[in-house]
Amino acid sequence: MSLTALAAGVAAQACTPVHLGDWRNLLAVIWDFLSLSLFSLGGGNTLLSEYHHMAVDQYCWLSSRQFADIYAIAEAAPGPSSMIVGLLGMAAAVREGPLWGVLSGVAAEAAILLPSTLVMVAASLGWSRLRDSPWRVAFERGMGPITLGILFAVGLKILRISDHDTPAYAVSALVCVLMLRTRISPLWFMAVAGLLGGLGLVNR
Amino acid sequence: MGRAPAAAGSEAAPGLASSRRPSHRELFMGMQQVALSSFGGGLSAWSQRIVVEERQWLDNEAFMTGLTVARLFPGPNQINMAVYIGSRFHGLSGALVALAGMLLLPFSVLMLLGLAYFELHMVMAVDRVLAGVITASAGMALSMGFKLVGGYNRDPVAMLLAAGSFVAMSVFHVRLIPLVLVTGPLAMAWYWPRQR
Numbered sequence: 001m002s003l004t005a006l007a008a009g010v011a012a013q014a015c016t017p018v019h020l021g022d023w024r025n026l027l028a029v030i031w032d033f034l035s036l037s038l039f040s041l042g043g044g045n046t047l048l049s050e051y052h053h054m055a056v057d058q059y060c061w062l063s064s065r066q067f068a069d070i071y072a073i074a075e076a077a078p079g080p081s082s083m084i085v086g087l088l089g090m091a092a093a094v095r096e097g098p099l100w101g102v103l104s105g106v107a108a109e110a111a112i113l114l115p116s117t118l119v120m121v122a123a124s125l126g127w128s129r130l131r132d133s134p135w136r137v138a139f140e141r142g143m144g145p146i147t148l149g150i151l152f153a154v155g156l157k158i159l160r161i162s163d164h165d166t167p168a169y170a171v172s173a174l175v176c177v178l179m180l181r182t183r184i185s186p187l188w189f190m191a192v193a194g195l196l197g198g199l200g201l202v203n204r
Numbered sequence: 205m206g207r208a209p210a211a212a213g214s215e216a217a218p219g220l221a222s223s224r225r226p227s228h229r230e231l232f233m234g235m236q237q238v239a240l241s242s243f244g245g246g247l248s249a250w251s252q253r254i255v256v257e258e259r260q261w262l263d264n265e266a267f268m269t270g271l272t273v274a275r276l277f278p279g280p281n282q283i284n285m286a287v288y289i290g291s292r293f294h295g296l297s298g299a300l301v302a303l304a305g306m307l308l309l310p311f312s313v314l315m316l317l318g319l320a321y322f323e324l325h326m327v328m329a330v331d332r333v334l335a336g337v338i339t340a341s342a343g344m345a346l347s348m349g350f351k352l353v354g355g356y357n358r359d360p361v362a363m364l365l366a367a368g369s370f371v372a373m374s375v376f377h378v379r380l381i382p383l384v385l386v387t388g389p390l391a392m393a394w395y396w397p398r399q400r
Contacts, residue, residue: 039384044280045348050380072337073317078243079310082280090318102315116279120287121299123277134397140276142391145362149369152349156374162342175343180350185245189340197336204335
């Protein structure tokens with residue numbers, strides 16, 4: 001899809017960040033976010049492994065470990081966790097200074113939201129016609145199972161890149177079960193787990 | 205929830221007639237109130253309380269329809285919900301204003317956290333706390349699939365589609381866009397409503 005895709009996978013560790021001062025690189029990045037927007041099924045979590053691919057393998061903005069950090073920050077911060085895109089944008093330019101980091105973060109967030117917002121406006125206004133359309137029925141029923149498979153793949157990917165020791169895996173498994181069985185706010189899980197990390201009881 | 209009551213198709217006009225029509229400014233402030241109230245979580249519950257009960261912009265049925273549309277279409281659910289509310293009253297400009305109201309404060313907080321992270325991530329204590337938080341967020345990520353699986357486990361074709369997508373992504377590292385472009389049309393063809 002883009003020139004830098006060649007670099008992916010070849011140099012996992014020692015890669016150099018893509019320079020966004022070159023407008024062709026900048027356009028490629030913006031295009032990547034714009035085109036991913038319409039594939040954010042299931043509330044946007046399906047995009048997480050694409051974000052990892054982009055930020056770590058393709059453009060080299062972050063190490064895999066930093067990506068896990070940023071994911072945790074976006075989950076713990078107030079507001080929709082899909083705002084992680086703002087942090088990816090920041091990671092792409094923060095070396096140039098904090099102002100560029102913030103500008104780039106805003107640009108990335110705007111790019112990921114623009115196409116899906118336009119579609120959503122059209123859908124909201126035309127819903128009375130769409131509701132009974134066979135396209136709507138087929139889309140809803142067909143995309144559901146695909147979203148399900150992708151969400152499992154994304155969950156596994158996040159677990160992998162979190163790069164745990166055994167107690168840490170146990171915490172993840174426990175949190176997963178508690179998320180499914182109880183209605184405790186996830187903020188508690190993150191607070192307790194953060195404490196365990198601070199005390200050195202779970203490591204990576 | 206997906207199956208709205210029979211009246212829902214024609215609810216657009218009466219739903220609006222019985223409720224107030226907010227200005228752009230009110231939309232912005234209302235969505236900002238939703239965002240602020242939900243800093244500890246539970247966004248859609250807060251959204252319902254503020255938009256339906258307090259400000260009475262929508263009746264409950266229109267709100268539920270919004271949740272259905274927001275989940276169905278691409279984009280983050282809560283953000284799509286803001287777009288739905290805004291666009292009902294002022295089209296695209298309403299949608300953008302609602303979006304800005306919902307995102308301004310949390311996004312600013314996130315940017316500050318991000319700057320702090322890139323400043324401090326080499327500090328040992330920060331790294332250790334984050335290592336802990338990550339274990340919880342990985343557990344949360346893992347739970348996403350399990351949450352949905354109950355809806356599909358009686359449909360073998362759905363399970364095959366789900367398993368196929370999972371294997372393609374996890375084992376063969378197929379990227380999301382080509383995966384959806386191939387499996388999506390096949391799945392839609394299979395589930396196309398047939399008259400019987």
